[in-house]
Amino acid sequence: MTTSTWTILDHAHTALRAATAALTTADLGRATPCAEWTVAQVLQHAAGDQLAYVSAITGEGGPAENPFAPSGVLAGTPAELVEPALTASAVAFASVDPAASTPTPLPQGALPAATAAGAAALDAGVHAWDVAVATGQRSPLDDELAARLLSVARAIVEPLRPYGAYAPALESHEDDGAAAELLRYLGRDPHWSPAR
Numbered sequence: 054m055t056t057s058t059w060t061i062l063d064h065a066h067t068a069l070r071a072a073t074a075a076l077t078t079a080d081l082g083r084a085t086p087c088a089e090w091t092v093a094q095v096l097q098h099a100a101g102d103q104l105a106y107v108s109a110i111t112g113e114g115g116p117a118e119n120p121f122a123p124s125g126v127l128a129g130t131p132a133e134l135v136e137p138a139l140t141a142s143a144v145a146f147a148s149v150d151p152a153a154s155t156p157t158p159l160p161q162g163a164l165p166a167a168t169a170a171g172a173a174a175l176d177a178g179v180h181a182w183d184v185a186v187a188t189g190q191r192s193p194l195d196d197e198l199a200a201r202l203l204s205v206a207r208a209i210v211e212p213l214r215p216y217g218a219y220a221p222a223l224e225s226h227e228d229d230g231a232a233a234e235l236l237r238y239l240g241r242d243p244h245w246s247p248a249r
Contacts, residue, residue: 057143059170061201065178066139068193069099072184073135081127085187086245090123092187096131097123099180100138105158106173107138110145121217139177146170161212171205178202179239182232187247192232199232206238 056063073096081093090098101120108115118124127134149155149170154163157172164172179202181193194202210219220240226233233243 055140055143057146062170062174065174068181069177072181073131076131080188085183093125094123102176103138103142107141107145109156109158175202194232196231199235203235
């Protein structure tokens with residue numbers, strides 16, 4: 054496993070890797086908290102977004118298809134789709150100067166390196182949760198990671214909502230832990246489960 058030197062990104066990549074490793078072929082067509090997308094489409098989107106960061110940083114290796122219009126048809130296994138994208142992302146972010154700004158695929162453009170790494174982590178971590186809850190796995194979003202991702206989300210999400218990248222925030226609850234607070238901020242119900 055390749056690491057990026059950014060702990061937030063490595064933690065989120067581990068979460069996505071774990072959620073992906075548990076999948077079976079039968080899981081790929083399951084509904085997810087991303088209302089329009091199946092598990093396969095969320096995986097394509099998540100992998101494509103990591104590759105979009107790679108391309109922004111290195112000028113190479115972008116996604117083969119639009120991450121916001123995933124086909125849902127995988128050429129191989131989920132791990133064969135996701136692992137190369139996570140590895141490429143880790144390598145790209147390892148090359149980033151922590152004291153500098155770095156290009157991103159976001160409409161905001163270049164961001165401080167820590168914010169950019171956090172943005173890539175936010176995408177991987179939240180989609181790890183989407184895949185896990187869609188397939189009956191335990192949530193990979195622990196409160197430590199979620200608290201760090203929430204800080205990033207508050208810094209970058211509002212300008213992205215008009216583009217449809219995130220749904221409107223849901224009302225927070227007094228008893229929310231960091232993971233539930235993050236999910237609600239991103240427009241996700243932390244108690245979402247697939248229709249039975």
